[in-house]
Amino acid sequence: MRIDFLKAKMREAGAADAVAIGENCISYQVLSERLDYWQAYLQNSAIPAGAVVSIKGDYSADAIALFLALADYKAIIIPLSNDSATQFDEFSEIGQVEYEFVAVDNEYQLNATQTKADHVIYQQIRQKGTPGLVLFSSGSTGKSKAIVHDLEALLAKFTVPRNTMRTVLFLQFDHIGGINTLLYTLANQGMAIIPENRRPITVCKAIETHKGEVLPTSPTFLNLLLLSGAAHESDLSTLKLVTYGTEPMPASTLEAMNKHFPQIRMLQTYGLSEVGILRSKSRDSDSLWVKVGGEDYQTKIVDGKLCIKSKSAMLGYLNAPSPFDEDGYMNTGDQVEQDGEWIRILGRESEIINVGGEKVYPAEVESVVLQLDGVEDVAVYSLKHPITGMTVAAEIKITTGESLREFKVRLRNHCAKLIPAFKVPSKITLIDQYTHNARFKRMRKRTA
Template identity: 40%
Template sequence: MKFTHPFLQKLLNYENLKALIYENQEYSYKDLLLKTEEKITQIQNATQERILGIVGDFNADCIAFLLACVELKKIVVPFSDENEIENKLKEAGISVYFKENDFIFKEYSPSSHKLLKDLKEAGLILFSSGSTGKPKAILHNLNTLLESYLSKKAKNMNILLFLMFDHIGGLNTLFNCLSIGACGVAIKDRKNVDSLAFSIEKYKISLLPASPSLLNLMLCSKVHERYKLSSLKLITYGTEKMPDSLLKRLKAEFKGVRFHQTFGTSEVGIAQTKTYENFIKLENIDYKIIDNELYLKSKTQSLGYLNASNEAFRADGYFATGDLVELVKINGEEYLKIIGRNKELINVGGEKVMPEEVENVLLEFDFIADCLVFAKANALTGQSVAAKIVLKEGFCFDSLELKKKIKALCKDKLAPYKIPSKIEIVERLQMSNRFKKVRK
């Protein structure tokens, strides 16, 4: 096997090691690289288009297709499902995509965007979640992203490929896994916590990348009591704010497991972080804070948006993340604490409320398993604080009783305008495909 790209050349060193377990099917690095050669030939015979979409997951064919695009200097656009795919294909000028080991052709005009024309190397287009508007097409130089993994040393471990195939965090886990010669384990039904726990036990997974919402679901489902999860050594979390009270509960239940907060965005990539409790120190990235909002500049920064204004990318190279942070000094070093998203602020008659602050207090109460705080329209104050509550097993209240109980317990912990004025009891909270609470 011969490859010209340094990342694929690095994988040749691990030929005899196990690379992937997907839905109980095992593949070695040699198997994966042979599939990559097949995909190179398949792409060359099928199309000369430079931008190629792919609908799939962390299975051998999809990973091999991704690696083939790297070798062929294609611009690859991963999709974990076909939600809004027609609109996204048009936005990025994609006329051909790969699905279930075959090509599907569309009659969409190729994009003439200058960023695409200027990129001469392998590229990656990721779409934002679209939670605050239409999904944005974010263009990366894939060579630049992969360069940061070339110096990583080999390490024998099994890693759960949990975050999605079209998510910067999911791809970061994949690239990190491959670069150290580790084995990635993936299952289709990631929201099934019993399947996750079973896989951790069966394959002795030592690294679990997850979201706080998923970790809370694991706690509430008590999978740690039904499965042997002793192989876990490290749990990394990101994608949304981790409530302090939840982190405390997780550490109490998962003794001997180290918790590490990761941080990144689709626009700037994943930063290296040092963690202290629920604070992070950003180590390989430049940052500044303006009006409590975090601005980042990194070597792995995207080239920009293809279908939206690039005003979030400042002239000095910094990207406005929309994350609100607090700055603290710990042992003489500068740490950040993520306190929420700018766009999720609730404005109660001019007073600002962070949903995560209220959620953190609510999760301290022994009868609440999970909660979601959000803005509700109010004729007098513009907005008011509302909450969806998931009760723990064995507790039973109606909405009025629960509202009174929460108000009484919150009066010494929260300002009156921050206490939820509308309570809805639900069986479970909706979770997005990116394993974050849906705040719409």
């Protein structure tokens, strides 16, 4: 069992800090003790091996220990963080949850749901005798899909030793990025820094307090970080590496990061819940060109779209047909530009705005809009229009207090210098809220 490898690593690390939640640090020894507790608990419980078990709650020492104990117990785990609290019922039903652990005042309560999980993919996992993991796609480009992984296969890549790092755990453990960071950190005896919330100032203070070295996050968060000024109120001198993924990086945000933090290396990552996180290499810190792959991955480009084959790919969706072709490649739906072995991610095929036959990628327009003074956030999306088929629409959060009319003039004059007319947003809405979801990914789906 690969979880044994992880347990051995954790015991070996002893008094070293494993997890920091707020000000509170938990050592590997304490985490190992909690793991022992939960293993004993499961042995004495009515839960059979292979059961589908959800963990409802955010990161804590117990949540992490319980997750590992369930993996060791060969359960099929559905982590449900409060990021998706409004969808708990939907996800529990799709996932056929049989038992649930619910965090109440830092204690976990166990409930049996009387559901019987008989999905054919679950049966496959039980036959293999490995633990399972179910993650839900964020639904930013459609309905949430339930993605089933063989957790044993996911763990495999962490048996190769890598650098010991103090890493901010930005995403929760119901996201492939969160799982990846957590397992990497524990397998390499690093420290996972969990900020109390994901406001820029809180994240920066957590980095300062715990001397964080790595921040895996999204371009949207980096943009907020720059605008909020939080980075300048905190000591981020320990930060060596910022990795960003989940959505295309606006060139303007990358440029601003490099200007303000020349000592931080910027690395683009590429991952999908379905295939895992690929190892990646940015051509330069200021480049949007990236090489993705690694030992366990093969890639090909078909009709301009990136296709990935992965050793640790999911087994399948619970609620959608298999997306793999006969050779085992999955079409990511991400449109890419290619230059030899380097690729540049333009955006999701489903988000392309076709204006009278001309293609517009929301990220490119967002990047131009973000350069304007007083623009805090923007989401560009398509609007159906009888004249041009589709037209570019933008929801924009500004801090200048301008009227819509005043802002339109400034925006259009700015855009006219940088992008062709068909890319300039024709519909502009000023908004009060941010455009991203709980995982700091811009939501571009609108009901037209």
